[in-house]
Amino acid sequence: MAHAERKPRVDTYELVFAALAHPARRRVLLTLYFSGGSMTAGEIAAIFEHAWQTTTRHLRVLERAGLLTHEKRGRMRIYRIQRKRLELVRDWLAHFSRNAKH
Amino acid sequence: MAHAERKPRVDTYELVFAALAHPARRRVLLTLYFSGGSMTAGEIAAIFEHAWQTTTRHLRVLERAGLLTHEKRGRMRIYRIQRKRLELVRDWLAHFSRNAKH
DNA sequence: CAGATAGTAAGCCATATAGCTTAATATTAC
DNA sequence: GTAATATTAAGCTATATGGCTTACTATCTG
Numbered sequence: 001m002a003h004a005e006r007k008p009r010v011d012t013y014e015l016v017f018a019a020l021a022h023p024a025r026r027r028v029l030l031t032l033y034f035s036g037g038s039m040t041a042g043e044i045a046a047i048f049e050h051a052w053q054t055t056t057r058h059l060r061v062l063e064r065a066g067l068l069t070h071e072k073r074g075r076m077r078i079y080r081i082q083r084k085r086l087e088l089v090r091d092w093l094a095h096f097s098r099n100a101k102h
Numbered sequence: 103m104a105h106a107e108r109k110p111r112v113d114t115y116e117l118v119f120a121a122l123a124h125p126a127r128r129r130v131l132l133t134l135y136f137s138g139g140s141m142t143a144g145e146i147a148a149i150f151e152h153a154w155q156t157t158t159r160h161l162r163v164l165e166r167a168g169l170l171t172h173e174k175r176g177r178m179r180i181y182r183i184q185r186k187r188l189e190l191v192r193d194w195l196a197h198f199s200r201n202a203k204h
Numbered sequence: 205c206a207g208a209t210a211g212t213a214a215g216c217c218a219t220a221t222a223g224c225t226t227a228a229t230a231t232t233a234c
Numbered sequence: 235g236t237a238a239t240a241t242t243a244a245g246c247t248a249t250a251t252g253g254c255t256t257a258c259t260a261t262c263t264g
Contacts, residue, residue, distance in 0.1 A: 014125055021123035022222085023116055026194070033198050041241060054223060056242055075231040075240045083198055090195055092128070096135050096185055124252085143211060156253060158212060177210045177261040 012066070016088050019065035024048060025058050029067060029081060038080040041070075114168070118190050121167035126150060127160050131169060131183060140182040143172075 019025055031047055032039055041059060045052035059079060062068040066085040070077045121127055133149055134141055143161060147154035161181060164170040168187045172179045 013128070017119075017123050017128065021119050024222090026115070026119065030197055042239095045241090050222090051224060052240095053225080053242080057222075060242090072230095077241065086195055086198055089191065093188060093192055093195075095132055096188055126252090144209095147211090152252090153254060154210095155212080155255080159252075162212090174260095179211065 012088060013092060015065040016067065016085065017092075019061050019067055020089070022058065022061075024050075024055070025062055028055075028058060028062060029086075032068070032079065032081045033083070037083075038078050040076045040078055042076065044079060114190060115194060117167040118169065118187065119194075121163050121169055122191070124160065124163075126152075126157070127164055130157075130160060130164060131188075134170070134181065134183045135185070139185075140180050142178045142180055144178070146181060 027047070028044055031044065035043075041056065042052070044059065045055040048055055059068060059070075063070065063079075067082055068079050069082055070079045072078075129149070130146055133146065137145075143158065144154070146161065147157040150157055161170060161172075165172065165181075169184055170181050171184055172181045174180075
């Protein structure tokens with residue numbers, strides 16, 4: 001195996017689709033987007049009824065998938081949506097409109 | 103099942119995104135599409151190395167999500183992709199290009 | 205009819221996921 | 235420094251998922 005850094009697309013798809021599989025995580029993305037693209041972890045956690053530690057974990061999943069990034073500002077973490085990453089999904093979907101044999 | 107189209111969208115998203123979360127299921131859809139839109143259960147199972155019973159289950163998940171339908175033809179089941187259902191995903195993605203406050 | 209073929213169903217098991225709770229860490233406020 | 239605040243980390247548990255294997259059903263062939 002060649003040396004790292006070369007994330008094959010396949011794995012990326014994997015992370016992204018898995019991340020989008022949970023309703024809470026999709027909601028985080030939507031909320032984030034409609035709130036201007038960035039929110040603190042606390043603000044994000046506040047939209048859910050479940051324990052905020054649970055949200056923390058969802059944020060980690062989203063970040064691993066590249067759908068979010070965060071930045072430390074004092075004692076807060078500001079999460080920012082990475083819209084670009086969502087294009088991966090669009091790309092995948094595009095397969096179904098091209099090169100069709102039918 | 104010729105009833106209504108009363109399924110709340112939310113649940114539908116849930117089923118579709120969950121179905122797409124597994125690489126084998128995404129692959130089924132792609133293979134099906136690039137093979138002309140329909141294949142028998144056996145042909146689909148043949149593309150995988152895992153037991154075909156496992157594929158059967160994946161097919162069930164995809165069908166529940168509305169991404170496939172099947173039709174009995176003799177002792178074979180012919181699975182057909184429902185491309186239209188994939189538009190749900192596109193619709194969801196579209197949220198991120200509209201009405202932005204930023 | 206028997207036997208082969210195409211496929212699903214059901215049950216078992218290991219692992220993953222997503223809640224929870226209880227720390228722990230870091231920063232700001234006093 | 236101590237306390238409060240913002241947040242993550244770690245560990246527990248229940249449930250879901252996705253493999254497997256072993257039936258079982260239905261259809262076609264002779």
